Amino acid sequence: MKARVFVTLKNGVLDPQGKAIGHALNGLGFGSVGEVRAGKVIDLELAETDEAKARENVKAMCEKLLANTVIEKYEIELKA
Amino acid sequence: MKARVFVTLKNGVLDPQGKAIGHALNGLGFGSVGEVRAGKVIDLELAETDEAKARENVKAMCEKLLANTVIEKYEIELKA
Amino acid sequence: MAVITPQIVKEHGLSEEEYGRIKQLLNREPNLVELGIFSVMWSEHCSYKSTRAHLRKLPTKAPWVLQGPGENAGVIDIGDGDAAIFKMESHNHPSFIEPYQGAATGVGGIMRDVFTMGARPIAMMNALRFGEPSHHKTRHLVSGVVSGIGGYGNCMGIPTVGGEVNFHKSYNGNILVNAMCVGLAKANNIFLSAAKGAGNPVVYVGSKTGRDGIHGATMASAEFDDASEEKRPTVQVGDPFTEKLLLEACLELMATDAIIAIQDMGAAGLTSSSAEMGDKGGSGIELDLDKVPQREANMTAYEMMLSESQERMLAVLKPGREAEAEAIFKKWELDFAVIGITTDTKRLVVKHKGAVVADMPITALSDEAPIYERPFEHRAPVAGTPKFDPSKKVTDSLVKLLGTPDMASRRWIWEQYDYTVMADTVQCPGGDAAVVRVHDTNKGLAITTDVSPRYCRANPFEGGKQAVAEAWRNITAVGAKPLAVTDNLNFGNPQKPEIMGEIVGCIEGIAEACRALDFPVISGNCSLYNETNGEGILPTPAIGGVGLMADVHRMATVAFKREGDAILVIGETRGHLGQSIYLREIEGKEEGGAPPVNLAEEKKNGDFVRKLIADGRVDTVHDISDGGLIVAIAEMAMAGKIGAEIGVAGTTPDAIPFFFGEDQARYVIAAPAELAIRIDDEAKDAGIFVAMIGKSGGDSLIIAREGEVRLSVLRKAHEEWLPAYMSGEEVPASN
C-alpha cells in the first residue's frame, strides 16, 4: 500500500517560501496568481495492507516525525 | 480557482531527504515503511476561472519556474 | 470590548498589585488593548523589573564607550572613525518549543538590534546550553537549533564565527540559545531610538504583520510547565531573505539624513518599539493601525499591537522625506507605510477603524513600570577540596576528557555555519577568540562568549568574575585588547530568594571583574524564569566580549607551529580541582569551591601575554580553562598536528591537580627556545609566575614518568563524540 502525506504550514503561519514564489510568478507575468503556500509531499511505500491500520500508522509517523505540529498540519492519502 | 502542484524527483534521481526520512522512520520503529520519496507541494490561488486555461497557465508556471525538469516532474490538480 | 476580570489580568502575567497600579496611572480601568500593552511593557522581558536595581551596579563607562546600555545595542570607538556595535540576546523559550525557528528568529532579532543602529553586522556568535545528551529531547534540540542558527545567519551572509556549548541536566527542560551580533559603523553615523520632536511621520517598514508570537514577551517571563507546550502558536517563523533585504534597505536609507530615530520591532513588536521611541524622545506617538501592512484578515488592534512578526522596523523620519524613503524600500520590494505621527503629548494613542483603542501616558509604560527589590539569599558558597583517586593515569583521563560532551570538538556545529563569508574572518572557530578583520584595514575585532555555569552555581560571585575574566583572557590570548562586553543573564525564577541570590551574586561578580579589567558592559539582556517544573537551570550569565587588535598580522592562535618550541605556562598553577571538569567527568562529582579569580594577577598576566603577541614575538598562545593545563596543551597539539613532550610532574600525588586543576589567569605559550628563555626572564622580572614545562615536537604527547599518547588517539576522542552522538538518530533538516 502507498501513502502520500502532505505537510503544509498551518493557516496564519508565515510562509516565506510561498510568498517568494508568488512574488516571482507575478514578476514572470503570471498576474492571475494570488496567494501561494508551499509545503512538502512525502510518498511512502508501506508493507501494511489494511487501510485502517495503515492510516493509523502514517498518522503516528506524522505526529512523531513527518510534520512539525507546532507550525505544520498534515493530510494523508492512501492508495492500494 | 485553486491549483495544487506536486513537484517530485524523477525516478532514478537519488533522493537523500527521502532516504533519511525512511531511515529515521525505521529507526523510530515504523518497520513497515519501504521506499520514501520527498517532494514539494505548492498551492496557488488563481484569478482564472476557466479550467482549461488555468491548467495551461499552471503548466507554464511549472515549466518556467516551479519545477526543474532536469531532475523533477510535476503533477497539477485543479479545484474550483 | 471585554470587561477586565481578575482571570484576564492573571493571564496577562500581571499581579493584582500591578493591575491596581495600572488603574491608578490611567485613572480608570484599562481596556483590553491597553491591558495587553501594559502586560508586555511591564513584563520581566521588557521592564527588567527584577534585575534593574542590580544592573545599575555594572560599570558601563570608559573613554572608548560611545553608547552604553539603554539603546538597541552598545557602541564602542575602535579608532579611525570606526565604531563596533554589539549585543547578545536570548531566544530560550521559543527555541525549546520549536528549535529551528526559535533559534533562527533569535539570530534575526539580534541582527536587527545591531543594524537598526546603523551598523553592518560582521560576525555572529552563539552561546548554547542543552540538557544531558541522554535526555530524549537533546539531540533533536541540538540539531534544530544549530540548523536554525545556520539557516538564518548563512542566508544573511554574515559569518557565524564562534560560540560555546554545554550539556547539563539542569537544562533538560529549558535550553539556552543566546546569540550575539557584532556590527561595524562609522562613529559619526550611529542611529538612536529617540523619537524627538512633534509632527514627524512614523513609518513602518519590512514584512507584513501577522498573528505571530502574540504574547511571546509575556511567555518569556513566565515559568515553563508541561502544559505550556500547548501555548504553541507563539512560534514565529523567520524569513532571512526579507531580513537581508531589510538590512540593505535600512543601510541605504541611513546613508541619507532622513531618519530621526529608528528601532527594530522585537519582543512586543509595535508596542514596545513605539513606546520606547516616544519615551526616549520625550514625545508622544499616535498610531493608526488601519495603515499597518497586514498579512491576515480581520486582525484586531490587540493582535496588531502585540504581534511579534519578524523582520519589521519602525522609524521616525524628518517631515517631507517619506517619498525618498519609500522609494528605497520599494526598490528592495519591502512594505513601507506611514502609520503615525509624533506628538507633544507624551501619550501613546492608538487608533483603529476610526476609534481610539488605547490612550495612555508613555511614562506609565516605562518609568512607572514596577521595579522590584526582590528578597535574596546568598547561599554559602560551596567550598572545600574534594577527594580524588591519585592512582588514575593522567594520559587515560586526558583521552577520556577530550571525548566528553563538554570538551569534545564543536566542529560538527561550526561546519554548519558559514564562517568565512565576507572574507574577513582571520581566526576561524576553534581558537580562543574569533578574529574578524575590519574591512579594508589591518585592524581586527576579537570576539568570544564565555561563562562556566558550574562555577556560578557553586559561588555566584566568583563565577560572575570568572566569566568576565575568561572572556577577557580569550581575547587577550589572540593578541587583542579587550574593550567591552555584552551579557546575557540567564537564570531561574527571581521570585525565589536563592535564585535571586544567584542573580545578585553573579551581577556583583561581573561588576567587580569588569571594573578591575577596565572592561565595561555596554549592552545586555536578562532571561529569567528559566525553570521547568520548579527546577532552575544552572546560573548562566553568558559574557560576550569584544577586543581590538591593531594589526591582524600579529595575531596568536592555539596551534603549535614549529617543532622544538619551548612550552611555557604563564600564571600560577596551584591545582584547584573544585568544580573542575576532571572531577565531574572522571570522579563523577560536582563538588568543591569554584576557582577563585585574582583580578590583579589576571590583568598582570594578560597584559604581559598580549604585549608579547602585539610585539610580534609570540604567535602561539592558548588560555587555560575547562580541563586545565594538559587539556590546553593537547588542544594546541591537535590544532597544530605537532605533539609535545612535557617534562614535569609525572605520576606523583600532585600530578592530577597540576594537570587538570582549573586555576585562573593562566596561559600556555610556545616559542623558539632562545626567545622562550628571554620571556621566562622577563616574566620573572615582572613578578609573574612562569614555568617552562616542555617542548613541541613529534606526533604524540609525552608526559615524563606518565607515558605517551598519540595525537591520533587524542584527535579521535576529541573529534568523534559529537558527530557520533548526533548521528544516533537522523532527523531530516527542516526545509
Next chain:
Amino acid sequence: MKSAVIVFPASNCDRDAQNALKQLTGKDPHMVWHGETDLPDVDLVVLPGGFSYGDYLRCGAMASQSNIVRAVKAHAERGGAVLGICNGFQVLTEMHLLPGALMRNADLKFVCRPVTMTVEETQSAFSRKYQSGQTVSFPVAHGDGNYFADDETLKRLEGENRVVFRYVEGDNPNGSANDIAGILNEKRNVLGLMPHPERVVDPLLGGTDGVAMFQGLIESLG
C-alpha cells in the same frame, strides 16, 4: 580585464567577489543589479555566491528568471567569460548554461570547510594557470552542492574534459556525482563551481589557491 558582478536579492558573496577582482585586476568590477536589462561592456561576468531569493523553491531558480540573466546568456553566447560560484553555479544550471542540477547535500546539512580538489583540466581561461593534477584547497559553504546529471551527461562531461575541479577522494563534502566540484560548458567559456576561489586570495584568510583562477582570466581576457 573588465568585469561585472551580478547582484541578486540576497546575494551575499557579491562583496567577496568584488574584493577579489579589485585586488587582482586593480580595477573595480561593475556591480550590476539583477533588475537591469543590459550588461556594461565587460570581459568577465561573475554570478556570486549567496542565497538569491532566500534559496526558496530551489537554489538559483528565481534568480535564473531575472532580467539581467538574458544579457548574461547573450554574453556567454558571444563567447564572453562567465564564472558562477556556489549560488552562481546553481543559477547557471537553472539557466541551462551548464548541464545537470545541484541538489541538497547528501547528508542534508549545510557544510562550511576547506576542501581539497584536484585540477583536472587546464584548457580553459579559468584553469590555465594551474598545473594539471595539482591539488588546491578552497572553502565550500553550501547546503545544495550535490551535483547531479544523468549518466549520458556525465559521460559527455568527462569525455570532453569539462570537469575542471574534482574533490579529492574522501573529501567530497556533498555527495556530488563523480566527485565533481566544477564544470565547464561546451564552449569552455562558462565555469560553475561550488567551492569559493574568491575567498582564498589572501594568505591571511586561509590561502591563495584561488589567485591562479583570476590570473588565468586576466591573462586570457586582457
